[in-house]
Amino acid sequence: MLKGRLGSFIFQLIALALAFGVVSLILISVGASPLDAYKNMFVGSVGSVRKFAEVLVSFVPLLLVTAGLLITFSSGLWNIGVEGQIVLGAISTTWVFRYFIDSTLPPALIISLAILGGMLGGALWASLAGILKTFGGVNEIFGGLGLNFVSTALTIYLIFGPWKRPGVASMSGTVPFPDSFSLPQLPDLRISMWSLGIALLAIVIIYFILQGTYFGLKIKAVGKNFRAAYLLGIPTWQYSLYSFLICGALAGAAGAIQVAAVYHRLIPSISSGYGYLGLMVAMLINYQAIWAVPVALFFAALNIGSIQLPILMKLDSSLSGVLQGTLVLFVLIVEGARQKFMKKA
Amino acid sequence: MNVELKDINKHFGKVHANKGINLNIPSGTIQGILGENGAGKSTLMKVLSGFIQADSDSEIILDGKTVTIDSPADAIRFGIGMLHQDPLDFPPMRVLDNFLLGLPGGLFPNRKKIAQDINLLAKEFDFSLDPESYVDSLTVGERQQLEIIRLLWLGARVLILDEPTTGISALQKEKLFATLKKLPEQAMTVIFVSHKLEDVESLCDKVAVLRAGELVGELKPPYNTQKFVEMMFGKMITLGERQPSQTGETILSLDNISLEDARLKIKNVNVEIKAGEVIGLAGMEGSGQGLFMRACSGLMRTVGGRIQLKGQDVTGKHYHAFKKAGVNFLPAARLEEGLIPGLSLTDHFILAEQPKGIFIDRAAGQSLAEDRIKSFNIRGTPLSTVESLSGGNQQRAELALLQSPLSLILLEHPTRGLDIESVIYIWAKLKERCKQGAAIIFISSDLDEVLQYSDRILVFFNGNVSTPIDTHKTSVTELGQLMGGKGWTEKAGKNA
Numbered sequence: 001m002l003k004g005r006l007g008s009f010i011f012q013l014i015a016l017a018l019a020f021g022v023v024s025l026i027l028i029s030v031g032a033s034p035l036d037a038y039k040n041m042f043v044g045s046v047g048s049v050r051k052f053a054e055v056l057v058s059f060v061p062l063l064l065v066t067a068g069l070l071i072t073f074s075s076g077l078w079n080i081g082v083e084g085q086i087v088l089g090a091i092s093t094t095w096v097f098r099y100f101i102d103s104t105l106p107p108a109l110i111i112s113l114a115i116l117g118g119m120l121g122g123a124l125w126a127s128l129a130g131i132l133k134t135f136g137g138v139n140e141i142f143g144g145l146g147l148n149f150v151s152t153a154l155t156i157y158l159i160f161g162p163w164k165r166p167g168v169a170s171m172s173g174t175v176p177f178p179d180s181f182s183l184p185q186l187p188d189l190r191i192s193m194w195s196l197g198i199a200l201l202a203i204v205i206i207y208f209i210l211q212g213t214y215f216g217l218k219i220k221a222v223g224k225n226f227r228a229a230y231l232l233g234i235p236t237w238q239y240s241l242y243s244f245l246i247c248g249a250l251a252g253a254a255g256a257i258q259v260a261a262v263y264h265r266l267i268p269s270i271s272s273g274y275g276y277l278g279l280m281v282a283m284l285i286n287y288q289a290i291w292a293v294p295v296a297l298f299f300a301a302l303n304i305g306s307i308q309l310p311i312l313m314k315l316d317s318s319l320s321g322v323l324q325g326t327l328v329l330f331v332l333i334v335e336g337a338r339q340k341f342m343k344k345a
Numbered sequence: 346m347n348v349e350l351k352d353i354n355k356h357f358g359k360v361h362a363n364k365g366i367n368l369n370i371p372s373g374t375i376q377g378i379l380g381e382n383g384a385g386k387s388t389l390m391k392v393l394s395g396f397i398q399a400d401s402d403s404e405i406i407l408d409g410k411t412v413t414i415d416s417p418a419d420a421i422r423f424g425i426g427m428l429h430q431d432p433l434d435f436p437p438m439r440v441l442d443n444f445l446l447g448l449p450g451g452l453f454p455n456r457k458k459i460a461q462d463i464n465l466l467a468k469e470f471d472f473s474l475d476p477e478s479y480v481d482s483l484t485v486g487e488r489q490q491l492e493i494i495r496l497l498w499l500g501a502r503v504l505i506l507d508e509p510t511t512g513i514s515a516l517q518k519e520k521l522f523a524t525l526k527k528l529p530e531q532a533m534t535v536i537f538v539s540h541k542l543e544d545v546e547s548l549c550d551k552v553a554v555l556r557a558g559e560l561v562g563e564l565k566p567p568y569n570t571q572k573f574v575e576m577m578f579g580k581m582i583t584l585g586e587r588q589p590s591q592t593g594e595t596i597l598s599l600d601n602i603s604l605e606d607a608r609l610k611i612k613n614v615n616v617e618i619k620a621g622e623v624i625g626l627a628g629m630e631g632s633g634q635g636l637f638m639r640a641c642s643g644l645m646r647t648v649g650g651r652i653q654l655k656g657q658d659v660t661g662k663h664y665h666a667f668k669k670a671g672v673n674f675l676p677a678a679r680l681e682e683g684l685i686p687g688l689s690l691t692d693h694f695i696l697a698e699q700p701k702g703i704f705i706d707r708a709a710g711q712s713l714a715e716d717r718i719k720s721f722n723i724r725g726t727p728l729s730t731v732e733s734l735s736g737g738n739q740q741r742a743e744l745a746l747l748q749s750p751l752s753l754i755l756l757e758h759p760t761r762g763l764d765i766e767s768v769i770y771i772w773a774k775l776k777e778r779c780k781q782g783a784a785i786i787f788i789s790s791d792l793d794e795v796l797q798y799s800d801r802i803l804v805f806f807n808g809n810v811s812t813p814i815d816t817h818k819t820s821v822t823e824l825g826q827l828m829g830g831k832g833w834t835e836k837a838g839k840n841a
Contacts, residue, residue, distance in 0.1 A: 214700045225685040232696050233668050
């Protein structure tokens with residue numbers, strides 16, 4: 001009973017229970033009621049259509065980033081630079097919008113160009129980490145981390161420099177774009193069916209690339225044994241670069257949607273930490289694309305559900321982050337324990 | 346130390362790897378454990394050395410006391426040390442640090458004292474080990490020596506050696522045996538695991554033969570080789586007559602090539618290899634065969650000279666260009682370089698076909714895999730991951746991955762660690778390739794294998810390469826001397 005899928009599922013539930021248990025202890029230790037906190041988070045995320053729409057707004061970039069990371073993880077790369085790739089996607093999209101600000105072209109075309117521009121920007125930024133890795137021998141973790149800092153600095157520079165608001169520059173970002181540059185949204189809700197569609201399409205494509213294509217199989221071969229893959233005739237470093245490009249493009253799309261459908265301008269923290277959160281989701285689902293949607297949705301719900309906590313319970317909204325992090329840790333620990341247990345059994 | 350194994354059983358899932366084994370090894374004995382691959386030798390030794398735990402009713406009795414060994418650290422505390430087939434050391438560290446790592450406790454180790462200990466032990470066994478040298482600069486044989494004295498230094502009273510004579514030279518083997526023979530005088534027990542008859546015969550006081558997880562019986566000197574083979578396989582096997590090959594067009598031509606790495610320089614080698622020919626590379630580990638092999642496959646660039654494949658200049662090209670021209674290289678480290686752990690046999694066969702198109706044709710892959718598994722006699726299913734296969738089956742899988750047609754096959758230790766049946770099978774497959782017009786170059790530290798299967802032999806010694814020697818005009822003695830650096834003046838004339 002403990003073997004196979006069911007067993008694995010039972011262990012995941014144990015991990016979930018342990019994570020909630022530890023967070024509950026933390027809450028009790030600061031004198032808050034865990035039950036109230038969880039209830040408020042639940043109501044705050046799925047208590048109304050409007051709130052659930054907010055969850056989806058958070059779900060879209062998270063799913064896009066996770067989809068991209070599934071490719072880099074498959075090829076054996078730790079693409080920590082994904083955060084910066086989101087930022088460069090957002091910057092590129094902003095640049096395209098600014099370029100066409102007075103244009104008479106149909107807005108739909110401009111929005112499409114802007115999103116494609118964002119994907120291109122993210123991909124190019126990712127290729128920097130890839131080139132550093134393949135030709136410079138710089139581990140992608142260090143390269144990516146460095147590039148993340150550069151991307152943040154670049155955003156601040158643009159907002160306070162060349163792209164500053166007329167009059168006085170401000171942390172609230174660049175001048176908002178006209179409504180015509182926004183991805184069409186559902187009436188009265190902030191979610192755009194277009195962005196949701198793009199994200200779902202992305203994860204489906206990534207699933208099929210990894211499951212059913214020669215490209216995906218080669219990516220996995222490179223990730224599992226670089227040297228043997230080379231001897232089998234796979235152009236290994238090219239495939240590493242391709243996976244950087246794909247992940248960068250998807251992260252760039254996430255950044256583009258943050259600009260085109262959520263903030264309608266460039267703001268300093270445009271990536272909102274979705275890159276790091278995506279890394280956690282990818283680890284939590286053990287790099288299986290099939291689980292990306294439910295887990296990303298759950299994480300997004302935690303994010304949105306915790307927003308009301310400061311007002312309702314005087315708790316910081318970072319509680320969702322604590323819960324997410326604890327959950328990842330416990331899933332990894334429980335999985336390790338399960339494997340050890342199975343070996344003995 | 347007196348070792349008694351009582352009713353050792355071990356199941357891996359459905360596989361019954363050890364079936365009620367009873368074995369008594371008195372103190373001061375060199376005990377041989379003989380058996381073909383998968384006979385259960387390694388499992389038994391891993392049980393004794395704490396790497397795995399036997400089923401619950403099994404008993405290990407040391408000097409009359411029943412013990413439970415839960416880990417290798419436990420084992421060494423009880424005085425049992427195991428030398429693995431692939432040395433488990435830390436290559437980028439110094440010899441001295443490798444000693445420190447196994448040391449229990451102690452925040453500030455006394456490096457000076459330990460260095461002295463190493464020198465003392467090394468001197469006792471006539472090893473030349475510098476405590477300050479880096480492990481990755483040592484040969485496999487020297488790494489064995491390092492492991493042996495490290496285990497003794499940690500207090501091992503029982504020394505288990507798993508296939509220790511694979512991958513080392515004849516000279517290093519002699520030294521190893523001399524060392525092992527000294528140990529019983531100090532009331533130590535040696536357990537020597539091998540599938541090589543002559544090694545077991547020349548070294549062991551008694552030999553236990555395993556077959557399919559069971560202890561078939563024990564033999565004492567004088568040994569009868571035929572009896573051993575019968576016990577191991579249940580039937581008689583011989584390697585068969587050596588057959589000369591039909592040669593054809595020139596496949597590979599090396600024109601004055603020079604090679605270099607951090608340790609070795611090879612200068613001005615001239616060789617022409619023809620279709621259908623088998624060239625064996627003999628020499629002590631690290632004498633330059635590896636460099637030569639990698640240069641012939643494009644994995645390493647030459648520093649001078651010209652390489653031609655079927656008349657086409659490929660000097661300075663990469664392995665993938667060589668591969669397109671029909672060169673395949675099979676590395677010795679199967680799971681590290683040859684195969685991809687985590688992927689199934691089907692996945693491997695699909696990848697090796699260099700598929701065009703986008704979507705994987707699963708049905709075609711499946712039938713391809715079934716086909717190859719059958720024709721290469723691999724014990725596994727299309728969905729088996731490569732790491733779940735035994736060594737011999739991994740080797741067959743690697744062979745099954747060779748593309749078709751091929752003009753040149755390069756093999757590093759193609760039969761290392763395999764039983765006779767697998768060896769014969771693999772060479773039959775390779776000879777088939779030769780008949781289809783491929784040339785083969787292979788490295789082996791087993792001189793019998795080199796003499797049995799090559800048409801011509803290149804001997805390597807410290808970066809020197811002999812002129813090609815016709816196999817039927819040479820002998821183990823001559824090759825052995827050349828490998829040891831003797832008799833080079835006439836053989837090496839042109840190349841040295």
